[in-house]
Every structure is written in structure tokens, then in C-alpha cells.
Amino acid sequence: MQNRDDNNNNNFFNKNPLITFAIFSIVIILLFKTLIGENSPNEASVVGNKRAKQISYSELKSLIETKGVNKVDIGQSYIKAYSTDNATLYTTRIVPSDSKLTEELDKQGIEYNGFSETNWFTEMFGWLFPFLIIIAIWMFFAGRMQKSMGSGILGMGGSKKMINSEKPKTKFDDVAGVEEAKEEVQEIVDFLKYPARYVEIGAKIPKGVLLVGSPGTGKTLLAKAVAGEADVPFFSVTGSSFIEMFVGVGAARVRDLFEQAKKDAPSIIFIDEIDAIGKSRSAGANMGGNDEREQTLNQLLAEMDGFGTDTPIIILAATNRPEILDQALLRPGRFDRQVLVDKPDYEGRIKILKVHVKGVKMDSDVDLAEVARLTAGLAGADLANIVNEGALLAGRKNQKTVTQKDLYEAVERALAGLAKKSRRINPKEKKIVAYHESGHALMAETTVGAKKVSKVSIVPRGLAALGYTLNTPEENKFMMQRHELWAEVDVLLGGRAAEQVFIGEISTGAGNDLERATDIIKSMVQTYGMSDVAGLMVLEKSRHSFLSGGYGQSSREYSNKMAENMDEFIKTSLQERYNGVVERLELYRDAVEEVVKLLYKKENITGEEVRDIIINFEKENNLVSKVNIVVDDIEEELKADAKMVEEADKENNKHNKEGRDEK
Template structure:
């Protein structure tokens, strides 16, 4: 520790911190020394024959000429720039600057018979300086760039190794009350707070607190916020650093920074180390490069593993790390004794979204008509960061309209921006395309409302949004769902086919607008065959393994089935699409008048709500004496809720 303190003192001195000023001072000192040693008159020239004890006096050139003319000097030495003359008694030496192009002095010396000679103005010091100056210049430049590297890389040899300037050390004021929607994750990390506050309680009983906790979840779910809340609740120092900060072009720098990070944390214990995006250094070593993986990242990971093993059971330092790619982490990181516990910070459910929205609207002036529960229903599947962005977008919209408060319509518009993109009001589409889009979206809406298991319609619009969408239909689930049944998947397929079928039934010709719908419908049926075992083609056999990834769903592995199976699967997908397409076409022809009324309303308003869609369908069914599928679906949901409530009360008894 003493050596480390000495090194830190050396790094903090004025000259190391200001290499440019150091180089300037060094250069000025050398020049001044040169001037002093050489002097204007070079009186101490080694090749001069004049008395070294004589007093040197500087005179004008004209005065020197007068002295020569009056024969008051007995000897003159002429250099490249300096003229020196000794008085008759040898007690004085007169010096002056040589005037170039003047030959009168030499003539006067010849005329008066005064001895004169030449001399070299250099001496041993100037000769040596001429040889050393290039080396001194190189050393000065090296010192300058070394200082720059020290500033940019944070200390140590050439600035490497010291991580102080890469680490954010603070005592966060964030509390658990500021974190909403992740109640289970908060419960998991609560005991860490107790351990940091009262470590003796656990040490006395012999309990071993987890050394490391890995926070896993999709981007924007609040992993960093939760880590700060742990430090805020425990009121301990919080050392946060990004995983990519350990990686440099010089091998060994990352490992040195890891050592320095842990030294600082132990010095300020109890404390928390938080490594964000740990997958930058924690990637599996089994996927090393062609040189065996012995690179900077692997050395950094090895040092991290060694430091985590070096913690004693009574060391009040906790390591928190966050990642959204747990599947690529090295298994040595995840074993007990290092990251003992993995905490899933998942996307919030309905109740969680309501709580998150309440947190973010604390500092926003909202109107009395704002229903946060309705906003939460429309935002199923969104993370906390998305919800925060929606609230902020709504506030920006209200401010743009010079409103005093944020209204419900502003919240809905912000939700649409998040889900469908920015409205392209300036994009003008011709009447023919507008007609196609209106029938296309009406087809989606009607099939969604009349198919059991489909998501209910929230809004239908023919206003272009996003990059390429000329219209859109927003569907919201009746409740949070974490799995889908077979009939719900087929309902999703039917809803996707509704747009293309409406074009065929009402326009008489299909367009390119259904390309994405057909792609998604095909993928759903393919997954039913390959992964979910929902067909007679493969039975319960899984044809393709999927691996969960928080950065974009499942990552499909290589194909694990024969060509014959592929042919049968292709035939099944095609026949299933054809069969469901025919059923959708028949449904649309049955509800033809309802579609026409829906299209007319879309032409008039450009946007219609889910309630208006259901009202049109219900009126049509009443007029034609049809049994309402909407009512049946609603009753089914209510019956299921009643049944669940009955079962819950029975369990309590």
C-alpha cells in the first residue's frame, strides 16, 4: 500500500500532470544555459590567445576603429560575428559585433601594423550541445506524448493500468421506491442491503452472503437503476464501470484495471461494484480466436475470476453485474462462489406498468382525464424505459400545443408513436391506395374481433406512420399472457391473413401491402411445426432448437431434420395457409356490409377506435340475426375469471 501511495503521489505532481509546461520549462532552461556558457562576447573561448583575466568591455564598431587608428590596441581577433581587441597594457579586451561587408578594419590594421588573427567562437560545450540537442528534442517530444497518454488512459506506465478515471464512484440517492414494476427482483436483492448495513449479523451466524449478483433482462428494464437503488438503500459507495472500459489495445491493461478497481472497493468497504454490460469481458472462452483465445479479453476475465475468488466471507464488498446476453457468458462466471445468484429483471406485467407510469408522472402535470390503467393495457410487452419515453413524449406533445396539463389523448398519441412510429401527415397517398389501405386494415380489424382467441382491436388508422406503414391496426390483449394456446396461434394467423383477403374480396386484386403479414403468418405456422409440436408432421419431435436471447427473441440453431421432413413441412404450411385463407375470405364475405360501413367511417375520420369497430359489427349481427361472437368471447373471459376466483377461494378454505 505504501508503494501504491507513492506511485499515486508521483502521478499527481505538477510536472506529470502538465507535460507540455514541463517541456517548455526544460527547453527554456537549456537555451538560457547555452546563452550563459557561450555569452555574447565568447570571452572564455578556448581558442582565444588573449588574457583570461582582462576586463571585457563592449564598444561600438566605430569606437573600435578609433582605438585601432590611435594605436591603443596591440592585438585583434576576428571571429564569425565577434571582434575582440586587447589594449596595449593587456588589462582590457574590447568586443564589438562584426559588420559584414566592411573591409576597412583589416586595411587599417595592416596600415597601423597591428597584429590580427581569426578565432572560432565555439567551445567544448557548444560542440557537445550540437550533438546532444537532437536527442534532447526526441526525449522532450516523448515526455509530451507520454503525458498525453497518461491523461487519456488513467495513470501507471504510460498511463496504463490505473482505472480511477474510468470508474464512477458515488453514493446514489436512488431508493427502492424509485424502482417500480420489478417487485420480485427487489425482494431478491433486499438481503444484500441488509448484509451491507449489518454484516456482523450474518458473519456471527455463519451465513455466507452471495459474492456476486447477475442482473439479467431485456434492455430498458431497469437493471442499472436497481443496482443504484441497492447502493442507495445501503448508503454505501457505488463503483460503476462499463465492461468495455477494461479492454484496451495493450495486453494486460484490462487485468491491471480490474485489480485497481477491487483495491479501491476494498479500501472503501462496505461497498458495491457494478459492472454494466459484463458480456464485453465475460464472453465464453470456449469461443476464443485462432490463436487460442489468449487475448486481452481473456486475461481480463481471468483476473476478474481471481479477484472474485479472493474475497473472504466477511468482506463486505458485493459485485453486481448487468447483461442482456447471459447465454454467451463464461460458465466460470456463473458458478457458485462468483455470481451465485441470477436475478431476472423482466418486462413488467400490467400492475407493474401501472406502477412505473405512476413513478414517471410524478413530475408531470397530468389532467384528471388521464387513465394510467388504460395506458398500461395498451403497452403490453414494453419495458420501463419505453414507458418513461411515452410519458415524456406525451408531455412534449402537450407543451407543443401550449396546454397546461397532459391529457389522455396526448398519452394515446405517445403510445401510437412508440408502437407504430411517427405519423406522416405530409405523406400524400392517392385515392386508389387509400381505398386499398382502408379495406386492408378493416379486414384485419373484423377478423380480430370475430375470431376466438384473437387480440381485441384498440384502434384502426389509415394515417401513414413509421418508415413504410400506410395504415395500421392496434391490437391489445385482454390480459397479460406469457404463453399462447394452439387456437390463439391460429387466431393470430387468421388476423394476419385478413388484410390480404379483404383486398381480394373488395378490390378484386391483391397488392404488395400484405408482404409482412404473410411472412409473420408463415413464421407462426413454421414454429408450431418445428418447435411447439403442434402438428401431425413432426408430432412431439422438436426440429429446431431455440435459445433464449433478450436481444431479439430466440436464436434458431442449424437445421436438424431430413429433406423429406422439410418437404412435408412445406406442404403443411402451404395447405394450412390456404385453408385458413379460404375461411377468412368466407368470413369477410359474410360481414361484407360491416366492412363497407367501417371503410366509410375510416374515409371520413381516418382513425376509428376499437369501440366503434365493435359497435359496427354488433349492429350488423343484430340486423341479420347472427349470433354475436364478440359477446360470446367476452362472456367466456368473464366465466374464466369467475372460475379462477372460485378456485382461489376454495384453496384458501
């Protein structure tokens, strides 16, 4: 017990150098005061073999007048006077205002001298004091650097304070919606649990696994689940933590990280946002970078080659920008497997919502399947935020449970922004917004290939939207057909056309709609080969960006004549589509008026209410066959594709089940 207390005390002083320095300074000052005590006027002190007696200044004057002293030493702050028999030393504080003391001494014929009150120690301390100040400042900054940069010289180079070492409790059951990704990393768990099984058979487990996916899809959670299932230490660190202002610190931290992982093997190293240090070193790709990042990357590459295939250490890394990573990282033997952690599909969203509602009190009317249908294209983090927003809304209303209405409002917040109920618009603008949004809704419901309407609102939301039409796809879409692109253009033009048809004048509210419609047609010409202007030619080579899900920088590679033809095609196409939209709205004039009346009354209407108005109007006017024209070939093709996908899913599930049974 005593040894442990001593160790704790030693650790305390080692971790608090400033406290140690303060205690050391106090001891030095006390020693200093003790050594210079002979020069202080203290009644109990002894100077040499003479006893020092402290007296008042007036008593000293009386002794001088009666010649009770035969010698006086005058210092800067006090006086020493020796008795006539030299047996007693009198000391007293000097009075600066008394300038006649020396005259009195001359008058009485008493010898007097001056003396210095300092000694060798005080002089030495005066020389050393500036150095002590410098040492104190150095220790202060050294302590700050050690806290922020880890261990090592001046706190640089270590990674003990930089990384998180733990044994996560997360399991695969806590990760939903990414079933394919879980299957890909399952063999890593088996290798960490039973490494001998793979070594004996001669199999080489991947050294590194790169988790690729959009933000919020659960890459970090999946990495923790791997460590939790394998029950091994989990060393997590972000890529930016390796980079410091000092050259060589990042490489030292990489070495330290791998040394710790090897000591605790089997273990997992997880590097989040690895693109911070793993950017490509090819010509022109590292402009504005520094040598520190490149040295850190080189050290990481060397460390990944530094342990054999039988070493039970797995490196997991996550990024949402795989296109910028250095090819040396992605070659076999390093990150030789890439696992896509994609946004969840409909079934996956239901599973994710079930995970996040476990600790939330839900009302009996909550339908998670309906919430999942409205949130197509959202990631797991978005779904978690929607559940939390719903709970916050319920708590604000002092409810005991979260209702379906709360979740609907949370979905709207996530997709369209916060409702600005305090932003009151005048009746004229409200009328324009109502017709504008009704035009969007009408075109979405009567155009083949368009996304159906979930909600129409004339309540301002977000930064600038005075109203919105919420369109949600039936499912995640990874590609679009030509008729679907034209349908999206028609829906975008519906708002502008409605203003012209029903109000007789256009406004600035359709600016963003026109911009998006123009971009769609331009992409159809330049990139997708969906026009006669360029045929199958690709006019712009684009660099795909995984993060944005679209295309990044592009370069123009066509003539001015081609540009003129393309501009003319875009202009003509927009006008033709716009004319068709105007005709459609003229045909459905009464239906649009009904939607506008309902919007004025309720301010928010559902997609079902819009569809009921349109269906009733079509029945009354026998317009179904005229408007909902579905090309038979397209319909049959879509049905065949759906059936093929369903059969492939069944076969894949059967194969996976057989594989699990064999294990």
C-alpha cells in the same frame, strides 16, 4: 494553511507534466543565454579584463583607417577589435555585403583572425536538444495514456479513473414494477447493514448476484437502490472497461477494483454488461476472442474466491445475455443467485408511470391506467421515454400541462414510429391502405384469441409504413395457445384479403404480413409440435436467446421428404386460412366500408369506434352467433386459469406480508 497550499501546488505540477516541462525548458534557455552572454555584442558586458564597447560598423572602418586598433577577430555574425593600447574591446555587427574588409586590414597592416562564436555549453546543448524533443513527445503521449487508462506505469493497470465510486441516494421506493426482484435482494441489504447477525447464525450470504433482464428493465437502478438502502459505497464499472490493447491490463484493473472495495468495506461492486468479459470459454464459443479477455475473466474468478463469506462485500452484475456467460461464473460461491428483472405487468406499469410523472405537470384528464393498458410488453425505460415524449409534445404546443392526448401520441411514437405528415400519398394508394388496415382491424375484432384494436391510422409512420393498425394485448403474454397463433395468422392475412375483396387486385403492401404468417406456421410445425406433419417431433433444435426473446441459431435435422411435407402443409394452411378470411370479409362487407369511410374522414380512428361499427352491423344482421364462435372448453379453461392465478397471487401476497411482519 501553508502546507495545504504547498500540497495543492505539488499536485498541480504532478498532474500537469507538460507545464512542468515548459517551465524547466524556460529556465534552461535563460541559463543558456546567461552563459553565452560573453560572446554577445553587449555594451555593458566585460570579456576577460577588457571592457567591451559596442560601436557601429562605420566607426570600426574609421578606426581601421586611422590605425586605432591593432588586432581584429572576425566571427560569423560580429567583429571584435582591440585598441592599440589593448585597454578597450570594440564589438560590432558584421556587414555581409562588405567583402573589402580584409583588404583594408592588409593595407593597414593590422593583424586579423577568425573565431568561433560557440562555446562548450552551446555545443553540448546542440547535442542534447534532440533528446529533449524526444522526452517532450514521450511525456505528451504518457499524459494522454494516463488520462485514458488510469494510473500505474504509463497510466496502465489502474482503475481509479475507470470506476465510479459513490453513495447513491436511490431507494427501493424509486424502483417500481419489479417487486419480486426487490424482495430477492432485500436480504443483501440486511447483510450489509447487520453482517454480524448472519455470521453468528452461520448463514452464508451470496457473494454475487446476477441481475438478468431485457434492456431497460431497471437492472442498474435496482443495484443502486441496494447500495442506497444499505448506505454503503457503490463501485460501478462496465465490463468493456477492463479490456485494453495491452495484455494484462484487465487483470490488473480487476485486482485494483477489489482492493479499493475491500478498503471501503462494507461495499458493493457493480459490473454492468458483464458478458463483455464473461463469455463462455468452451470450445468454439470464444472464436475471434483474445487472451486478454480470458485473463481478465480468470482474475475475476480468482478475486471472487479470494474473500471469505464474512467479508461484507457484495458483487452485483447485470446482463441481458445470460446464455453466453461462462459456467464458472454461475457456479455456487460466485454468482450463486440469479435475479430476473422482468418487464412489468399491468400494475407494475402503473407504478412506474407514477414514479416518472412526479416531476411533470399533468392535466386532470390524464389516466395512467389507460396508458399502462396500451403499453403491454414495454420496459421501464420505454415508459420513462413515453412520459418524456408527452412532456416534449406539450411544450412544443406551448401548453401548461401534459394531456392524455399527448401521452397517446407518445405511445404511438414508441410503438409505430414518428408520424410522417409531410409524406403525401396519392388517392389510389390511400384507398388501398385504408382497405388494407380495415381488413386487419375487422379480423382482429371478430377472431377469438386475437389482440384487440387500439387504433387504426392511414397516416404514414416510421420508415416505410403507409398506415398501421395498433393491436395491444390485454396483458403481457409469456406463451400462446394454438388457437391464438391461428388467430394471429388470420389477422395478418386480413390486409391482403381486403385488397382482393374490395379492390379486386393485390399489392406489395402485404409482403411483411405474409412473411410473419409463414414464420408462425413454420414454428408450429418445427418447434411447437402443433401439426400432424411431424407430430410431437422437434425438427429444429434452437438455442434460446434471452436478449431477443426468441430463438437464435438453429440447425436442420430432418429429411428432404419431411421438408417437402412441411412446405406443403404451410402452403395449404395459408390458403385455407386465407379463404376463411375472405369469407369473413365478404360477410362483413358493409362494416368494412363504414370503417373505410371513417378513416378517409378522420385518418385516425380508435379501437372503440371500430368496435361500435362492428357491433351495430352484427345487431342489424344477427351475426353474433355466427362469427364470435367461442369453444366452451377453451372459455371455461381460460376462466379457471384466471381464477387459479388470482388465488395464487392472494396467497403469495399474504405469505409476503407475514414474512415482512416477522422481520
